[in-house]
Amino acid sequence: MDLIALGFATLFDPSVILMLILGVAAGMVVGSIPGINDNIAFAVFIPFSFAMPPEQALALMVGVYCAAAAGGAIPAIMIKVPGTASALLTAVDGNAMARRGEAGKALSIAMTSSVIGGIASSLILLVFAPALATVALRFGYVENFALAILGMSSVVGLLSGNVIKGIASGLIGLLAATVGFSLTTGFPRFTYDNVNLIEGIPFVPLLVGLFGIAAMFELLADIWQERKAGRSVSALPTIGSMRLPRDLVRRLLPVWAGSATIGNLIGMLPGAGMLMAIFLAYDQASRRFHRCFAGKPGETDWGEGAPEGIAAPESANNAVTASSMVPLLSLGIPGNSTSALFIGALAIHGMVPGPLLFTQHGDIAWMIIVAFLIANLVMWPIAFLVIKSVSRSIFAIPKEAMVGVIALLCMLGAYADGANIFNIWVALVAGAVAYAMRLANIPLGPAILGLILGPQMESSLSNSLSMSRGDWLVFIDPVNHPISAAMIALSLLLWLLPVLGHWRRSRRAGLSQEAALPAPPRP
Amino acid sequence: MANCDTSRPSALARSDLWVGAALFVIGLYACWEASGFDDSSRSYPKILGGLLAAAGLAVALTGLLLKADKALCLAGPLRSALPAAVVISLWATALGAGSGFVLPTLLMQAALLWLGGVRGLLRIAVYAALITAAAYTLFALMLDVRLPAPAVSWLV
Amino acid sequence: MNKLAVMLASVLVGGSISAAVAADYPTKNIDLVVPFDPGGAVDATSRIIAETANTLLQGGEINVVNKSGGGGIVGQTFASRAAPDGYTLLAMTSSVVTNPQMKGASYTVEDFLPVGLYNLDPEVIVVPAGSPFKSAEEFIAAAEKEPLNIVIAGIGTSHHMSGLAIERVTEAKFNYVPTKGFGQQLQAVLGGHADGAFWPMGEASSHAESGGVRLLAIASDARDEKFADVPTFQEAGIDIPIWATFRGWSVPKGTPDDVVATLSDLLRQVYETPAYTEKMSEAGFGPVYRDAAEFRKVIDEYAKLTSVIIEENGLGK
Structure with a gap:
């Protein structure tokens, strides 16, 4: 308790708390600019932070980290261009809702969900960090492979349309992830003698291209379509009222609880990543929506502006932020690529994350922890301020001019990661491929998960097999690897549930849906 | 893609046939390329490539058997997205060739604005200048990013 | 003038x-x-x-x-x-x-x-805190009987080559487990999923100090001040004077x-x-x-x- 008080004392130094608030505001803006994300922001900020006192630098980074995950939803909702990868799914229902004239409501759901997810995970970080950190240690190569399988299975919920195309998309992602020197022998795979590809396709530019540039192409084609039809180009949606009706809050409560739980669990596991949490939460929310609301009068279809489609990914992604710090601060193992950047920020101030951080720099360690809580608390008012001021003026820019702005921001954001012109080409090609996939009705989600989980999947598979001397049964060994066995079983379940549900429904056509599926109580 | 003209009969009406074929070719290529890798780096990408080819085949077959319900409409993409991609490529080439940041960016913005439907020379010029200045301020001045170096010192 | x-x-x-x-x-x-x-x-x-x-x-x-x-x-x-x-x-x-x-x-x-x-940055041999190997000699002896699973940053890295160098001068055999990123290597070693690791001292030291891992030997011509009881490679019978x-x-x-x-x-x-x-x-x-x-x-x-x-x-x- 004393230590937590020490953390608060360090944080509530006026200059430090100011930095935190500044960080939240900056993160909100960074997140809401397509092409710039928290990774790029940190890459350019870490050198700056060298000249700052560590507590100020880290408070600012915590603010940026929390708010960027939420801010990405703003352009996702307004122009269907996710500001960050974490808003990929938010763009679907969020933008549909905005086009119905309820942009304010969509933004409000997104921000409230983010804050709720964030607070849940910062409380977990504050109270349970050391106890939960050891969970990460139960994950060896075998478990990490099972985790990657579970992650790939989390897209099942998205494959409502064409299952084969979804699988093909996942395979494309996994294949693209094999580019670079093979981990087992160092053989250059698909590198075409280009040194820029040795460590794989540069990741930040790749994401910028898949989200930003692809969305830019789509925006351009939309405008062309509208002009050709002889209509004036439709204006961007106006933000309007941001009030959340009480019954909507009550309806979303279970979604928030479920998504925050998923986000917290996934966040703590190194190598899982934010997107996996988002997909799992989205999948759960979609099942719930179809069970409880689909087809009811006054309800839209899933993907056409369902509030759950915004609430689930947004609360899940912010639940990942603080929980990804659990293994980092306690053990020195980063939960995801962004929290790994905190290692760098600590390193240039001569600190190493891990148990020693708490004994040698307890003030900083606890400051970081309480900063997550405060950052999420101040995020709510700041989000509304930013939306009402900055976003409102940004989205007053005519849609026609927005195209060039997005293109330039994305390209320079990609370039800034390593100051390498090759990155611009990566972003352009990735954008073109993603756009082509969209034209061909191939979902992008599985490909992105494949890209993220691919390297871990292959290396943990080959390492598990090399350590077990080629025994494939280790993954389902309930005695020595119960966690792995459980995750493989869960993955199977995720694949089989829709099939089973469909089969049962068609057999017992007369019965109601509730009877056919193990339904939880209606809210 | 909301208002695609689907009334005209075209080969692209069976879009899934072509999509599947493309996936099949990509999968096969990956397989073929992977066969040249060393023993322990080979099997994983080879399996993925094989599966992708199989998935492509399945997509193509369903596209052939089922009456395609959604036509692939390429007019919009070809007339707007493709030129934009060309403009960006030219811009990246210019940056790489050492022509500085400002000039190529102004031209790229002007081209994208025109593609986006902004008309009027003055308006395009003003918009392009504003966007270029804002991007330069944000990246070069605020974020301290080293923009691609020009070949001659008097360029920015 | x-x-x-x-x-x-x-x-x-x-x-x-x-x-x-x-x-x-x-x-x-x-x-x-x-x-x-x-x-x-x-x-x-x-x-x-x-x-x-x-x-x-x-x-x-x-x-x-x-x-x-x-x-x-x-x-x-x-x-x-x-x-x-x-x-x-x-x-x-x-x-x-x-x-x-x-x-x-x-x-x-x-x-x-x-x-x-x-x-x-000299190379160190690292084992999990719960490892049965208390000394570099025990570690090498075990590796001579059966290959040990050793975490390294990647094939062809200087850490991998340090292992190959040890294999040259002793009868030990290692099964290399290439693991990208120090965080993931740490996860494997702290969690006891591998028998040991070859790490640079700079990254190993804070985790050795906190007791999560144990250092068995350091590939340097002199012992490290902070870890005075950790022998050099040569003291431990591994004939590599320096690997840094x-x-x-x-x-x-x-x-x-x-x-x-x-x-x-x-x-x-x-x-x-x-x-x-x-x-x-x-x-x-x-x-x-x-x-x-x-x-x-x-x-x-x-x-x-x-x-x-x-x-x-x-x-x-």
């Missing part, structure tokens, strides 16, 4: 002619190219050095410039092609030696002139000698600043200083050691 004055002056100023020449260098800012992302070991040490160096340097400042990609090759190639005027420095690491041979980089080590070395990755400065080939001397001198002055050594040690990097000639020896030694191993194991490209 003029001639006399110059002669007199040079006699009076004595040996510091290089200082007089260096008065016109630097006249502008110097780029220190770090071929890795911000926040890594090379970046962190470079920034600590630049901070102190800028308090000593007149006429310009050292700017750290990150040019990452391709395992360092992108930035290293950039530096090798830069103008040899002393305004582009490379934060040179051991990978400069092996990248041309192993990853097909277009430069060679000879394209760089060593300026000075500021950090040597190095970090230093180099400039493109063709840079004038006096500029190299000025920079080398600057690095020495940085090393003699107490605030600098304190900050380096705190961050886990033992500060040292070797001048240009000494640094060249270290590089040549490393190149000789690794080229044998690369050839014997067919790691080259």
Whole structure:
């Protein structure tokens, strides 16, 4: 308790708390600019932070980290261009809702969900960090492979349309992830003698291209379509009222609880990543929506502006932020690529994350922890301020001019990661491929998960097999690897549930849906 | 893609046939390329490539058997997205060739604005200048990013 | 009169002619190219050095410039092609030696002139805290019976080669488990999923101090002050005197000698600043200083050691 008080004392130094608030505001803006994300922001900020006192630098980074995950939803909702990868799914229902004239409501759901997810995970970080950190240690190569399988299975919920195309998309992602020197022998795979590809396709530019540039192409084609039809180009949606009706809050409560739980669990596991949490939460929310609301009068279809489609990914992604710090601060193992950047920020101030951080720099360690809580608390008012001021003026820019702005921001954001012109080409090609996939009705989600989980999947598979001397049964060994066995079983379940549900429904056509599926109580 | 003209009969009406074929070719290529890798780096990408080819085949077959319900409409993409991609490529080439940041960016913005439907020379010029200045301020001045170096010192 | 004055002056100023020449260098800012992302070991040490160096340097400042990609090759190639005027420095690491041979980089080590070395990071044998191996001898003996699963950063890294070097001088056999990223390696070792790891001391030290892992031996000619009970490789019966990755400065080939001397001198002055050594040690990097000639020896030694191993194991490209 004393230590937590020490953390608060360090944080509530006026200059430090100011930095935190500044960080939240900056993160909100960074997140809401397509092409710039928290990774790029940190890459350019870490050198700056060298000249700052560590507590100020880290408070600012915590603010940026929390708010960027939420801010990405703003352009996702307004122009269907996710500001960050974490808003990929938010763009679907969020933008549909905005086009119905309820942009304010969509933004409000997104921000409230983010804050709720964030607070849940910062409380977990504050109270349970050391106890939960050891969970990460139960994950060896075998478990990490099972985790990657579970992650790939989390897209099942998205494959409502064409299952084969979804699988093909996942395979494309996994294949693209094999580019670079093979981990087992160092053989250059698909590198075409280009040194820029040795460590794989540069990741930040790749994401910028898949989200930003692809969305830019789509925006351009939309405008062309509208002009050709002889209509004036439709204006961007106006933000309007941001009030959340009480019954909507009550309806979303279970979604928030479920998504925050998923986000917290996934966040703590190194190598899982934010997107996996988002997909799992989205999948759960979609099942719930179809069970409880689909087809009811006054309800839209899933993907056409369902509030759950915004609430689930947004609360899940912010639940990942603080929980990804659990293994980092306690053990020195980063939960995801962004929290790994905190290692760098600590390193240039001569600190190493891990148990020693708490004994040698307890003030900083606890400051970081309480900063997550405060950052999420101040995020709510700041989000509304930013939306009402900055976003409102940004989205007053005519849609026609927005195209060039997005293109330039994305390209320079990609370039800034390593100051390498090759990155611009990566972003352009990735954008073109993603756009082509969209034209061909191939979902992008599985490909992105494949890209993220691919390297871990292959290396943990080959390492598990090399350590077990080629025994494939280790993954389902309930005695020595119960966690792995459980995750493989869960993955199977995720694949089989829709099939089973469909089969049962068609057999017992007369019965109601509730009877056919193990339904939880209606809210 | 909301208002695609689907009334005209075209080969692209069976879009899934072509999509599947493309996936099949990509999968096969990956397989073929992977066969040249060393023993322990080979099997994983080879399996993925094989599966992708199989998935492509399945997509193509369903596209052939089922009456395609959604036509692939390429007019919009070809007339707007493709030129934009060309403009960006030219811009990246210019940056790489050492022509500085400002000039190529102004031209790229002007081209994208025109593609986006902004008309009027003055308006395009003003918009392009504003966007270029804002991007330069944000990246070069605020974020301290080293923009691609020009070949001659008097360029920015 | 003029001639006399110059002669007199040079006699009076004595040996510091290089200082007089260096008065016109630097006249502008110097780029220190770090071929890795911000926040890594090379970046962190470079920034600590630049901070102190800028308090000593007149006429310009050292700017750290990150040019990452391709395992360092992108930035290293950039530096090798830069103008040899002393305004582009490379934060040179051991990978400069092996990248041309192993990853097909277009430069060679000879394209760089060593300026000075500021950090040597010796390899350590690490086991989980709960490991049955209490000493390096037990560890090697077990590896002679049955291959041990050893976590390394990747095939062909200096850590992998240190293992191959141990296999050369002992009967031990290792099953290498390449694991990208230090965080994941830490997860595997702390969780006891592997038998051990070969890590650089800089990264291992804080986790050894906190008790999560145990150090069995250090590949250095002397024991580490912080871990006085950890034997050197040779003391533990592994006949490898030193296996260390190095970090230093180099400039493109063709840079004038006096500029190299000025920079080398600057690095020495940085090393003699107490605030600098304190900050380096705190961050886990033992500060040292070797001048240009000494640094060249270290590089040549490393190149000789690794080229044998690369050839014997067919790691080259």
